[in-house]
Amino acid sequence: MVSAEVRLGELGVELPPPPVPLGAYVEAVRSGNLLFLSGTLPLELGVPKFVGRLGDSMNLEQGRLACRLAILNALSLARAHLGSLDAVTRIVRSTVSLATTHDFALHAKVADAASELLMNLFGPEKMPTRMVYGVSSLPAGVCAAVELILEVGA
Amino acid sequence: MVSAEVRLGELGVELPPPPVPLGAYVEAVRSGNLLFLSGTLPLELGVPKFVGRLGDSMNLEQGRLACRLAILNALSLARAHLGSLDAVTRIVRSTVSLATTHDFALHAKVADAASELLMNLFGPEKMPTRMVYGVSSLPAGVCAAVELILEVGA
Amino acid sequence: MVSAEVRLGELGVELPPPPVPLGAYVEAVRSGNLLFLSGTLPLELGVPKFVGRLGDSMNLEQGRLACRLAILNALSLARAHLGSLDAVTRIVRSTVSLATTHDFALHAKVADAASELLMNLFGPEKMPTRMVYGVSSLPAGVCAAVELILEVGA
Numbered sequence: 331m332v333s334a335e336v337r338l339g340e341l342g343v344e345l346p347p348p349p350v351p352l353g354a355y356v357e358a359v360r361s362g363n364l365l366f367l368s369g370t371l372p373l374e375l376g377v378p379k380f381v382g383r384l385g386d387s388m389n390l391e392q393g394r395l396a397c398r399l400a401i402l403n404a405l406s407l408a409r410a411h412l413g414s415l416d417a418v419t420r421i422v423r424s425t426v427s428l429a430t431t432h433d434f435a436l437h438a439k440v441a442d443a444a445s446e447l448l449m450n451l452f453g454p455e456k457m458p459t460r461m462v463y464g465v466s467s468l469p470a471g472v473c474a475a476v477e478l479i480l481e482v483g484a
Numbered sequence: 485m486v487s488a489e490v491r492l493g494e495l496g497v498e499l500p501p502p503p504v505p506l507g508a509y510v511e512a513v514r515s516g517n518l519l520f521l522s523g524t525l526p527l528e529l530g531v532p533k534f535v536g537r538l539g540d541s542m543n544l545e546q547g548r549l550a551c552r553l554a555i556l557n558a559l560s561l562a563r564a565h566l567g568s569l570d571a572v573t574r575i576v577r578s579t580v581s582l583a584t585t586h587d588f589a590l591h592a593k594v595a596d597a598a599s600e601l602l603m604n605l606f607g608p609e610k611m612p613t614r615m616v617y618g619v620s621s622l623p624a625g626v627c628a629a630v631e632l633i634l635e636v637g638a
Numbered sequence: 639m640v641s642a643e644v645r646l647g648e649l650g651v652e653l654p655p656p657p658v659p660l661g662a663y664v665e666a667v668r669s670g671n672l673l674f675l676s677g678t679l680p681l682e683l684g685v686p687k688f689v690g691r692l693g694d695s696m697n698l699e700q701g702r703l704a705c706r707l708a709i710l711n712a713l714s715l716a717r718a719h720l721g722s723l724d725a726v727t728r729i730v731r732s733t734v735s736l737a738t739t740h741d742f743a744l745h746a747k748v749a750d751a752a753s754e755l756l757m758n759l760f761g762p763e764k765m766p767t768r769m770v771y772g773v774s775s776l777p778a779g780v781c782a783a784v785e786l787i788l789e790v791g792a
Contacts, residue, residue, distance in 0.1 A: 351614075352592040353592045353593075353595060353596040353599055353614070354596050354599035354600045354602070354603050354611070355578065355599050355611055355612060355613060355614035356611045356612065356613060357613065358613060359574060359575075359576050359577070359612060359613050361517065361518060361574060361576050361635045362516065362517060362518075366576055366577050366613045366633075367613060368613040368614050368615060369614070369615035369616065383586060425615075427615075427617055429586070429618075431586075432620075463617070465617050465618055465619055465620075466583075466584050466585070466586050466588075466618045466619055466620045467539075467584045467585070467586050467587065467588045467589065467591070467618030468591070468616075468617070468618060469589070469591040469592050469616055470589055470591075470592075471587070471589040475615070477615050
């Protein structure tokens with residue numbers, strides 16, 4: 331079984347500090363074996379990056395970097411809550427929201443940046459389902475946000 | 485432990501009648517300890533209010549009132565299904581959708597109107613995770629909608 | 639109790655082949671008694687149909703056909719994963735995303751095409767909660783996508 335914590339080290343990936351709520355909510359709630367995480371943005375040391383829209387001011391590569399950064403923020407949150415990413419038995423659900431123009435259609439390519447990182451860290455056995463939306467706008471004007479539901483314990 | 489039912493009285497907040505489905509679906513489904521609610525709109529006696537878009541025909545304060553009204557409709561639904569809001573052991577997830585222009589960025593401030601009401605009624609121990617989207621349009625043209633997943637019993 | 643498999647035959651509805659992932663994710667994850675499905679598009683033999691936006695290049699009837707086709711893809715996925723649709727004890731959640739102009743407001747009428755099919759196949763006892771969003775864009779440019787959370791076993 332792959333250890334996501336070991337893989338992080340092997341890949342030289344460093345997690346950002348866990349995001350703090352932008353309002354009156356919490357970042358993680360566990361109910362039974364499911365851990366729900368709040369939506370995470372592409373924050374670098376707490377500062378929103380990749381502000382703009384795909385198909386307009388943001389290109390494919392920027393979108394991919396934004397997804398990758400958003401998922402790193404989500405994983406940082408998960409680690410802060412669970413102590414270790416190795417407590418995750420399965421990633422159940424990933425929802426990727428992209429701020430896009432109405433004629434953008436490369437959602438899968440952009441969202442794959444988040445999914446591929448999960449694959450590299452957790453291995454194929456823990457891969458989640460996925461939904462990708464092209465939305466009108468996201469908090470702080472960023473072009474990507476991610477939501478995860480994780481399974482922990484059994 | 486805070487009683488949401490007592491708090492409603494203390495705050496003088498009255499719940500609207502529980503919304504009825506606008507189509508071929510149901511308003512609440514319980515599975516295990518989770519109660520999933522359908523998305524709720526800012527309905528006043530069943531009539532959609534706050535029709536428009538944030539960043540355009542709807543301002544920040546209208547958006548906040550719309551969120552507050554939508555969450556009151558959700559709580560009315562929860563009470564209708566559970567008998568009492570005090571059966572809620574945790575609010576697991578809140579999803580706030582706002583109809584916005586593409587350059588709107590004040591999602592957190594608007595969604596906080598819903599989150600703050602939950603905080604005032606349920607207390608900090610039951611606060612949910614949150615995701616806020618800026619969407620293109622919502623049913624009936626309203627500027628805000630809310631979805632809740634609640635934990636009930638254990 | 640209604641058998642969805644029997645009903646499919648009675649209604650002469652044929653399920654399309656189960657969709658395959660467009661990226662680095664999986665199509666179904668079971669955790670406890672919940673089966674999460676990835677978002678499904680209106681695919682015909684794997685080809686995206688109903689490309690466009692409601693309120694613009696797609697009309698109400700096309701939106702309804704797109705929803706119906708997307709939900710058939712979701713059911714095909716569920717059957718591929720579970721062996722039979724009769725393993726579904728409840729449809730817990732349906733999320734319908736529609737690519738729309740910002741002044742579109744007939745979400746409920748469009749989404750009902752998916753909900754009515756579920757009703758016809760599974761009967762009123764298994765009907766899900768629902769949320770409908772009008773989004774800016776969807777993967778591959780389609781005008782509708784569907785996500786289901788199913789309950790299986792007890």
